[in-house]
Amino acid sequence: MLKEIKILSDHGKQFVPDLRNQPVSERFRGRPVISADITSVQVRSAATLCPTGAIDSSSGAIDLGRCAFCNECALAMPEVYRFTNDYRIAAARRENLIIKPGQNGPLRIDDASVRKEVRRLFRRSLKLRQVSAGGDNSCEMELGASGNVNFDMGRYGIEFVASPRHADGIVITGPVSENMAGALEISYDATPAPKVIILVGTDAISGGLFAGSPALKRDFIESHHIDLYVPGNPAHPLTFINGVMDLLGI
Numbered sequence: 443m444l445k446e447i448k449i450l451s452d453h454g455k456q457f458v459p460d461l462r463n464q465p466v467s468e469r470f471r472g473r474p475v476i477s478a479d480i481t482s483v484q485v486r487s488a489a490t491l492c493p494t495g496a497i498d499s500s501s502g503a504i505d506l507g508r509c510a511f512c513n514e515c516a517l518a519m520p521e522v523y524r525f526t527n528d529y530r531i532a533a534a535r536r537e538n539l540i541i542k543p544g545q546n547g548p549l550r551i552d553d554a555s556v557r558k559e560v561r562r563l564f565r566r567s568l569k570l571r572q573v574s575a576g577g578d579n580s581c582e583m584e585l586g587a588s589g590n591v592n593f594d595m596g597r598y599g600i601e602f603v604a605s606p607r608h609a610d611g612i613v614i615t616g617p618v619s620e621n622m623a624g625a626l627e628i629s630y631d632a633t634p635a636p637k638v639i640i641l642v643g644t645d646a647i648s649g650g651l652f653a654g655s656p657a658l659k660r661d662f663i664e665s666h667h668i669d670l671y672v673p674g675n676p677a678h679p680l681t682f683i684n685g686v687m688d689l690l691g692i
């Protein structure tokens with residue numbers, strides 16, 4: 443018994459006590475800030491260098507749903523583009539993922555954009571089935587980490603389950619390859635209604651680097667209501683957990 447107590451004492455707390463305010467490395471790339479003084483020449487230059495077309499060629503705004511968080515814009519124009527380590531960047535509306543020049547406030551989910559039944563039914567317990575639709579296992583690993591002993595989202599009743607039949611919704615990663623489009627439909631159909639759809643990562647939200655590829659079949663994404671967009675490449679567990687907590691109003 444003494445040995446076990448000593449081990450516990452040596453290890454300290456394994457879990458993150460406050461998932462809302464956990465400090466992360468300064469080097470983590472989260473919410474970007476764009477100078478309000480960006481010039482038209484800088485806008486064009488940034489839009490040209492961005493590999494995913496995330497930078498709007500007329501305003502210089504960054505679409506987090508398309509951003510690969512590669513840091514190229516910040517390296518090329520540090521006086522204009524920089525990334526904060528703010529990981530709370532999930533949104534319930536696609537348009538809220540667009541960060542405009544001069545915008546420098548936290549992103550928070552607008553209560554009015556959340557379906558009422560989502561909070562009423564799932565606030566205390568949300569079981570999710572993860573579907574990797576052509577993903578590269580990066581977002582999938584981070585989602586796995588969301589339930590580990592450190593992040594432990596299960597403390598809020600948020601868990602992944604093995605079957606869509608046991609789930610309240612699906613979490614989609616990957617750009618949705620043609621080969622996975624049918625399986626995605628089957629998983630969604632097998633999930634009992636009412637249900638939620640959450641997109642995790644740049645690839646799922648926009649196709650990312652693969653956007654426009656003939657190997658993708660994104661009809662499902664375009665034809666269903668998406669409850670939560672979780673940007674990142676890959677998305678951080680804290681981004682996912684905070685996004686889901688905001689969605690549920692926890």
Ligand code: SF4
Pocket residue numbers: 491492493494495496497504508509510511512513514515516
């Ligand atoms: S960090 Fe995002 S916006 Fe900047 S160049 Fe890379 S993909 Fe484009």
